[in-house]
Amino acid sequence: MTTTRRSFFAGAAGFAGAAGFAGTAAVLPAAFSGRLLAQEESAPAPAKLPPSIAALPNRRDEAKPITSEEREARIAKARELMAQHGMSAICLAGGTTLSYFTGIRWGNSERMTAIVIPAKGKPYGVCPAFEEERLQERLTLVPAMAETKLYTWQEDDSPYELVAQGLRDAGLATGTLGIEETMPYVFADGIGAALPQVKLVNARPVTVGCRSIKSPAELALMQLANHVTLAVYEAAWKAGHPGMTTHAFSGLISAGYERSGFPGDGSCETGEYSALPHGSIKPQTIREGAIVLIDDGCTVEGYQSDISRTFVYGKPADKMHQVFEIVKRAQAAALATAKPGVPCEAVDAAARQVITDAGYGPGYAHFTHRVGHGIGMDGHEWPYLVKGDKLPLAAHMTFSDEPGIYLRGEFGVRLEDDMYITEDGAKLFTGPSLSLEQPFGA
Template identity: 55%
Template sequence: MSKRHDAMHPGRRRFLQSTALGAAALPVAMLGAGAKAAEVGGIKLPAAILALQPVKSQVVPITDDERRARLAKAQELMGRHGMDAIYLDGGTTLDYYTGMRWWTSERLMGMLLPRSGDPVYITPAFERSRALEQIRFGHDVRTWQENESPYALIAQLMREHGASTGTLGIEEKVPFFRSTGIAAAMPQAKLAPATPVTAGCRAIKSPAELALMQVANNATLALYKAIWQSLEPGMTQQHIAAWVDAGYARMGLRGEASINVGTYTALPHGSREPQVIRDATPVMLDDGCYVEGYQSDITRTFTLGKASDQMKRVFDVVAKAQRAALAAAHPGAAMESVDAAARKVIVDAGYGPGYTYFSHRLGHGIGMDMHEWYYLVEGNPRKIEAGMCFSDEPGIYIPGEFGVRLEDDMHVGADGARWFTPQSPSIERPFG
């Protein structure tokens, strides 16, 4: 249930703000000997973490042919939705279509994709050579100097495509100051959300995308199991931070995890307060990693040693709700119906009404961004389509006592939904 809405945004969910490591935000090559050492930052790495192995051999990157098909689908959707072109900033969607990994700043760098023909890239003049290093689709690169308006350049491109009075779709993550600048430069044109195109492509995952997400989910679950096997009462969040960074580094990945203990598990996104692992106290471990840009998001709630009867009961109710959501997620089902299926189990067990104890939506779309289209939430009648992926994460949170959330990502096929990872079997034995 990560708070992050963009691809591994550094610092957004780091549970250890004061650590000297911060390795999850760094390329593995920059970790030096830390990825192999038996100790990191003065914290000993347990055998289960040291046993984690690289996943590189399992990773098959997205091909250029698949990206060409994505561009073609985008242009088909643009025609269907009456758009003459769409504008994308640097970021996840540009990466999705082109493989370019260029993160936006106050300087406009992006791509204009017309309804027909090759994409056109707009970049600061001094960045042209760096952009050319990554461009693989089309050869038209337009540059602007620091004393020139990039918005005027976009307006010029629209005129060249005979669309100066047409409709330009704007990617939803383009900053407001940028979209208003574009609008001012082409007052006769209409600006519209490009979401029917961008989400229309990205929300439906290909087999290659599902394979990358499977590797990411497997890696996160393997790391969580290694952490659970190694925890001892008295350990702190600093221990887990070191293990997470080193564990993902050993697998050749980057990722994060939040850990919350005891009464803090009753807060869906936990707390930054220092916490210590205690025997027979609930522990909630959440977040994920990314593989070739594709995300995982898994939550496990467990105890070290014996759990109380109340904890076991709550766990069992949440597990039943998670299974009900999985069964309800199939092509043609309304997205709100999946939330309703899980919520009914929880309310019928006495943890209601509504959002009283299950205080958030059932799930979110997931893919290249950890949170993306669409949401499994009351009030969303959109129909599920084959190829969509969501988190399935019901929870019960009892203020001042404890909370339980179980989260696995699921992908929807023609015959229904399946989890990428096996459901947690019990609060005392979360990995069987």
């Protein structure tokens, strides 16, 4: 359903480390939705690996990094979209959008570093003076960014005035500047004050216009991430058993990702706590005949997977079987509905109708969240499969497909796989769950 712990620990630590900001926190990824507050600290790997975990191969060599040529094409597309939407330039601070266009992994602290990509002309950047050399060497990795001019500031200078100076130097002092939507408010506010003659707008039409349509290389990385996650989940399921704590089960998943060569982890909820989509901080022990719900995924060259599986060790109750089958039909309905030209909200409506018709409606009564979110470099990213989102789907968009039914005080069932939109429909990156007893097939 989400990638909160993984995104926070891997993303925040990685970005903060990359930016060299000791003692400061990176801005939380877009996927952060609160589950970090409802989880114990990241589960440790077991001292001795069970056979199913030990048998997982390292697949790191299968991941093919995004090429500089592809990043060049992304920048070119962004410029086309800027022209279409009347933007003179877009401004990016640290985060996944900066990485998407430049390959630079850079975090945000109180010291602003930003890259401005104009619709015409050369990009420029603003960074602390002591970061100039380090940022410049990263910019040279993408030919379109190699000649980026850097405006540097000392600790008692204003970086916002330098953003303004760069626009004036480019002849864009009275245009429209798109601000990447996850930029910290303090940065956007400072830029706005320094540029009273420039209109600031959300750069989403440009950034989402680029990022929401995945290239073959991006789809290949996401395919690998999904395959790795499903293999790790299956290995953990085989090693798990009644009497094990959910914290220990999460440790099996963490160990599986370490064996596979990619950062990732997994949450685990059981029994009545599986009815809370983002879990509980309370200690839990897996019991025979109880629902177990696992979630999260891994990161492959910056691209995410997000898969949930629900299963039972032993014999499930009849009601559990019934709910599982309803959720399975809802997931299939969403997949069958998703195709180019169909509005995002129609996919949610198709899954929700199945659940409502089965007596678990109306609305969000028991299916308490949207059916899916965009996924790519962020675990949650635009667009979203939810009522009110009328954006038409397009080929090569990617989403989670994750209906659920949550019965407070009893149990919850969620089935989640990631899907990609094809020219005439949609496909899952992974095969769907078969049953509560065989969540990964025979």
